[in-house]
Every structure is written in C-alpha cells, then in structure tokens.
Amino acid sequence: MATETTEHYPPPLAEKETKETKDVEKMVPHSDDNTSLEGTALAALHRVKTVDEHHPCHWSWYKKWFIVFWYCLLQVFVTLTTTSYVSAEFLIQDKFGGTTQVVALGQSMFIIGTAIGPAFLGPLSDIGGRKWIYVVAIFIYAILNIACACARNLPMLIIFQFLCGVAGSVALCNVAGTIADLFGDSDGAGQPMALFVASANTGPSIGSVIGEWIADNPHMGLPWIFWINTIIGGAFAIGMCFLPETLPRIIIARAVKKHQTDDPEEIAVAEIKIDVLKEIKFVSTMALKIMCTEPIVIFLGLYNGFAYGLLFLYLDGVFDVFVYNNGLSYVGADLTYLNFVVGVAIMFCIVPLQTWLYKRDRLKHGTNRPEARFLTSLVGVWGFPISLLWFGFTSDGNTSFWSPVVAGGLLAVCDPLLWLAMLNYLTDSYPNVAGSAVAAFLIPSFLMAAGLAHAGIAMFENMSTKWAMATLGFCSIPLVGLVYILYFFGPQIRARSKLARQN
Numbered sequence: 204m205a206t207e208t209t210e211h212y213p214p215p216l217a218e219k220e221t222k223e224t225k226d227v228e229k230m231v232p233h234s235d236d237n238t239s240l241e242g243t244a245l246a247a248l249h250r251v252k253t254v255d256e257h258h259p260c261h262w263s264w265y266k267k268w269f270i271v272f273w274y275c276l277l278q279v280f281v282t283l284t285t286t287s288y289v290s291a292e293f294l295i296q297d298k299f300g301g302t303t304q305v306v307a308l309g310q311s312m313f314i315i316g317t318a319i320g321p322a323f324l325g326p327l328s329d330i331g332g333r334k335w336i337y338v339v340a341i342f343i344y345a346i347l348n349i350a351c352a353c354a355r356n357l358p359m360l361i362i363f364q365f366l367c368g369v370a371g372s373v374a375l376c377n378v379a380g381t382i383a384d385l386f387g388d389s390d391g392a393g394q395p396m397a398l399f400v401a402s403a404n405t406g407p408s409i410g411s412v413i414g415e416w417i418a419d420n421p422h423m424g425l426p427w428i429f430w431i432n433t434i435i436g437g438a439f440a441i442g443m444c445f446l447p448e449t450l451p452r453i454i455i456a457r458a459v460k461k462h463q464t465d466d467p468e469e470i471a472v473a474e475i476k477i478d479v480l481k482e483i484k485f486v487s488t489m490a491l492k493i494m495c496t497e498p499i500v501i502f503l504g505l506y507n508g509f510a511y512g513l514l515f516l517y518l519d520g521v522f523d524v525f526v527y528n529n530g531l532s533y534v535g536a537d538l539t540y541l542n543f544v545v546g547v548a549i550m551f552c553i554v555p556l557q558t559w560l561y562k563r564d565r566l567k568h569g570t571n572r573p574e575a576r577f578l579t580s581l582v583g584v585w586g587f588p589i590s591l592l593w594f595g596f597t598s599d600g601n602t603s604f605w606s607p608v609v610a611g612g613l614l615a616v617c618d619p620l621l622w623l624a625m626l627n628y629l630t631d632s633y634p635n636v637a638g639s640a641v642a643a644f645l646i647p648s649f650l651m652a653a654g655l656a657h658a659g660i661a662m663f664e665n666m667s668t669k670w671a672m673a674t675l676g677f678c679s680i681p682l683v684g685l686v687y688i689l690y691f692f693g694p695q696i697r698a699r700s701k702l703a704r705q706n
Contacts, residue, residue, distance in 0.1 A: 258451050260387045267385040270446060271395045274378045275402040277341070277439055281371040282406025283413060284432055285313055288364070289518055290414030290537070294425040299357035303660055306357070309364040310515070311653035316368020318649035321376030321642050322490060328377050332453045333384070338443045340373035345436030352429035375403070375645070379626070384449040397554040400623045401547040404615065407514055408543030411521075415537045489639035494646065499632065499689070499696060499703065503625050504644045506685055508651025509678075510587065510618050512659075514543075515652065516675065517611060519659035520598070523668045524607055528600035542608050546615020553579060553620060573631035574693040577686050580624045584686045586617030587679040595672030621686070628689070632703045640702075 259267070292306050299306075328336040347367045354360035378399050386392035417423050417431065448454060493500050518540070525536035557579040564575035594610035626641065633640035662671040689696070697703040 258387075259385050259447075259449050259454055260451075262385065268395075270385065270449065271378075271382060271398060273442070273446060274337070274374070274381055275398050277337075277443075278374040278378055278399065278402040279406040279409075280435055280439065281344070281374045282403055283410030284367070284371070284406075285310060286407045286410035286515075286518060286540075287414030287417070287428055287432075288313065289515075290411050291418045291425050291428045294418055295357070295360070298425060299360070301357050304657055307657055307660060308361045311656045312361050312365035313368035313371075314649050314653040314656065316365045316370075317372040317375055318646045318653075320369040320372030321645055324373050325376040325380070325642060326485075328373075328380060328450070332448050332450045333377055333381055334443065334446060334448045337373055337377060338440050340370045341436050341443065342440040344370040344373075345433045345440060348429040348432040348436060352426040352433070376642075378402075379641075381449050384451055393554055393558040394551075396627070397551050397619075397623060400619045400626070401551050403622075404514070404547050404619045405544055407518075408540045408547075408615070411518060411540050412537045415534060419533075485639075489636055490642040490646070493633075493636070493640055493643035493702065497640075497643070497700060497702060499693075499700070500629065500640055500643045501647060502685060503629065503689075504647035505651055506682055507622060507625055507644065508648040509655070509682065510621060511648060512652040512655025513587075513591070513614065513618065513675065515656040516659035516662070516671075517594075517614070519656075520663050520668050520672060523663055524594075524598040525604055528598060528668065529604040530600075531604065539604075539608050539611070542612035543615040546612040547619055549612075550616045550620045550623075553583075553616070554623070557620075557624075571631065572694075573628050573697075574690045576624045576627040576631060577690045580621050580686050581690060583617045583620045584683050586613050588676045588683065590614040590617065591672050591676030591679060595669050595674075595676055598668045598672060632693075632697060636702055 288310050289307075292303070292309075295301075295309070296303070296306050324336060324340060344367055347363050347370060350363045351360055351367065354363060379396065382392060382395045382399060386395055414428060417427050418425065420427075494504075521536050521539060522533065525531040525539055526533060531539075557576075560578040561571075561575050564578065565571050568575075590610045590613040593613070594607045597606035597610065625644070629640045629644055630637040659671075662674070666674070
C-alpha cells in the first residue's frame with residue numbers, strides 16, 4: 204500500500220475518470236496497519252468527485268458564500284479571544300497575583316491548544332461530517348468559558364484557557380475543509396481561502412480593542428471577558444445547527460439513502476466505511492512522521508510561527524510605543540490595532556493578482572506547480588524586515604505616531620499573504636496527505652508563536668521598544684531566503700521526498 208502514499212500527482216480528470224474504480228479497489232483496506240488506514244482515507248478522497256450531481260460545489264453561489272462567511276465570522280470570534288485575554292491580564296494579576304510571565308501563560312496555553320486540537324478534530328470532521336463537529340466543539344468552547352469566568356485561581360484559569368484553545372481550534376482546522384467542500388480545488392477557491400486567512404488575522408487585531416473596553420467598563424470587568432465569549436459562542440452553536448452539512452461524502456450518501464440518485468459512483472461513495480479511531484490514528488501518526496521527515500513542512504511551520512508570533516510581539520509593544528512614547532490614551536493605543544484590519548483588507552485585494560499569476564504560470568508550464576503559489580510572496584516577504592525595522596526605528600516618539608501605525612499595517616499585509624501561500628503550497632505538494640501535512644505545519648507554528656508571546660514580554664522589559672522590534676527585523680532578513688529557495692529549488696527538494704508530489 205505504500206505506493207498509494209508516494210504516487211505521483213493524480214492524472215488529468217479525463218484519465219482519472221476511466222481509472223477510478225480500479226484505483227480505489229487497490230486502496231480499500233484489508234488489514235489494520237497504517238497503510239490500510241491510508242487506503243481508507245484515499246478511497247473516500249478519490250471516490251468523491253466534483254462532477255457528482257449532488258456534490259456541494261454545485262450549490263448556488265450565494266448559498267456557498269453565506270456558509271463561508273458564517274464560518275469565517277466564527278474564526279474571527281475564536282481568534283479575537285486570544286488578544287482579549289491580553290487586555291485583561293492586569294485584572295487577572297490583580298485578582299490572582301503571579302508574575303507577568305505566569306499570567307501570560309493563559310494566552311500561550313490557548314495558542315498551544317489550537318495546535319493540538321486539529322490533530323483529532325480535523326479527522327473527525329472528514330469522517331463524520333463537519334456540521335456537528337462545529338456545533339459540539341463550539342458548544343464545549345462556550346461551556347469552558349463559563350469555567351474561565353468562575354475560575355478560583357490562576358492555574359485553573361490557565362488550564363481552562365488551554366481547553367478553550369483545543370475546542371476553539373475547530374474553526375482553524377475545519378473552515379479550510381469547508382471551503383474545499385464547497386469550491387473544490389478550482390481557481391474560484393482563492394477568494395474564499397483568502398477570506399479564511401483574513402478572518403484569522405482580523406480577530407486578534409480587534410480582540411484587544413474589545414477586551415480593553417470590557418476590562419475598563421466599571422459595570423463589567425474581568426468575568427465579562429469570558430461571559431461574553433459564552434454568550435456569543437452559544438449563539439454560534441445554535442446558529443450552526445441550521446446550516447447544511449458540507450462534507451461531500453455525507454451529502455452523497457444521504458442522496459443515495461433517499462433514492463435520489465442511481466449513479467454507481469455515488470452509490471459506491473455511500474458504501475465506504477471508515478473506522479473513526481483508526482483514521483485519527485493515521486492522521487496523527489502521519490502528521491508526526493511528516494514533522495520528522497519533511498524539511499519543507501517543518502521549516503515552513505517554524506517560519507509561519509515566527510510570522511504569527513510577530514502579531515503577539517507587536518501587541519506587547521503597542522502600549523510602550525503609543526502610550527508612553529507618543530502620549531496616546533490606552534483606548535487610543537488599542538485602536539491602532541485596527542491597522543491590521545486595513546492591512547488584511549489590502550491583502551484580500553491582492554489575492555486575485557496571485558490567482559491570475561498562478562493561472563498564467565500553469566499555461567506556461569502545462570501543470571499546476573506548487574511553487575507558483577509564492578509568486579506574489581516573492582515580493583511580499585520583504586515586507587517582514589521592512590515593516591519591523593520601520594516600526595522599530597520610528598517608535599521612540601520622535602516621529603508622528605502614524606509612522607509605526609503604517610508600518611504595522613504593512614506587516615498585516617505580508618503576514619496573511621504568506622500564510623495563504625504556505626497553505627496552498629502544502630496542499631499542492633502533499634495532495635494525498637494534505638490534512639496531515641497541514642497539521643504537521645500548524646503544530647510547530649503555534650508552539651513557536653506561543654513561545655514568542657513570552658519572549659516579547661522579556662524583550663520589551665529588557666530592551667527598548669526600538670531595539671526589540673529592530674532585532675526582530677534583522678532576524679527576519681535571512682528568513683526571506685526560504686521563500687526563494689522553495690520557489691527556485693522546490694522541485695528538487697520535493698523529488699527527495701517519499702510523500703510529496705513529484706511532478
């Protein structure tokens with residue numbers, strides 16, 4: 204069965220259609236080892252085709268976009284809670300005591316939870332359907348926020364924050380899958396995926412503003428940070444009960460059960476049986492295998508962790524820059540976070556250019572090259588050192604506060620643009636184990652981001668804001684080379700891999 208894992212990129216659709224039945228029969232599991240697990244997953248993957256009559260990609264455009272918009276709002280909600288906690292850290296310290304670093308564990312443990320959750324929430328949604336995984340996970344998330352609001356001590360709060368991260372990660376690992384359900388792998392999926400990435404970056408930028416307002420409100424205070432999460436999370440859980448299932452295999456199976464189709468391929472899809480526990484075992488072990496054996500994934504994960512961690516480092520330095528150096532109020536300093544919203548909006552407008560360049564590259568080379576996903580990033584990646592150095596050397600109050608605001612906005616354009624390119628590159632490079640590859644990518648990403656959340660505190664306490672940000676800028680310069688290495692030498696690197704697509 205190892206040949207299914209390492210086979211070359213699937214053939215063109217016309218050729219694939221004629222070989223579908225034979226290929227799937229080869230992949231049906233006959234034993235309990237990891238390779239048979241892989242066969243089950245691939246059987247389900249290859250049986251379902253976008254040409255199937257009942258595939259959700261044939262739904263109306265407004266129905267598909269409504270579903271995407273709803274789940275992206277969920278992503279905004281979950282991610283904003285990471286920074287709303289930061290705004291309440293001084294209240295947490297007043298109530299429970301503890302050093303700044305210990306209190307910050309609540310935020311970093313939430314981030315670590317979001318790295319662990321996709322390892323089992325993702326496979327569950329691929330097997331049993333997306334809808335009820337969303338509903339149950341967000342309902343649990345709402346309940347856990349009640350526990351945070353009622354926490355009696357700091358360790359209890361930190362533990363429940365970790366569990367909130369695990370439950371809330373359903374938005375991170377499932378929204379991309381939902382978009383794939385609705386749009387397939389067509390070029391039309393570019394804007395929905397951009398909206399997903401934009402929502403993940405918008406949430407943290409507005410979370411601190413909301414958290415600061417709640418924390419400063421004399422009628423609310425610390426518990427309401429979590430009570431509001433409970434209320435909104437409960438509303439999302441109820442609302443999602445009325446959204447349709449999007450997993451194609453489930454939808455096709457329902458059509459077969461209702462005798463709405465006599466297509467033999469759709470009937471075959473309905474008959475596929477997958478063992479939930481074995482599938483989770485496969486994805487989890489494959490993710491660990493990829494982490495240990497695929498340098499592309501681990502280096503991209505660490506790079507993304509650095510880029511994502513910059514967001515939290517930026518938040519650590521905002522008050523020093525805009526309150527102490529530039530004389531803004533705390534609320535005014537929080538409002539500067541909105542430059543990330545503007546930056547994300549600009550990124551969203553750049554995505555059609557990337558899609559056009561990707562199509563042109565495909566026409567030129569006659570194939571979908573994973574490396575073509577980095578075409579706009581070849582320019583955008585330079586925004587990291589430029590924005591960090593710009594922010595650092597204009598943060599001392601000797602220039603207008605608008606200068607570091609604009610520098611932060613530039614960072615907000617580059618970060619999600621590169622993240623989107625990385626996700627697309629991984630799914631293109633590892634088409635047969637894409638879920639595991641993305642999980643292997645996210646684990647080091649969020650672990651590093653969690654560490655940088657604490658490093659930022661130490662840096663701004665022991666270095667000036669100017670040199671803390673400038674140091675990060677200098678560190679990011681060598682990392683620019685990673686994108687160029689993958690773009691120019693990606694095919695040779697993939698050729699050395701047993702799992703990556705070879706052509």
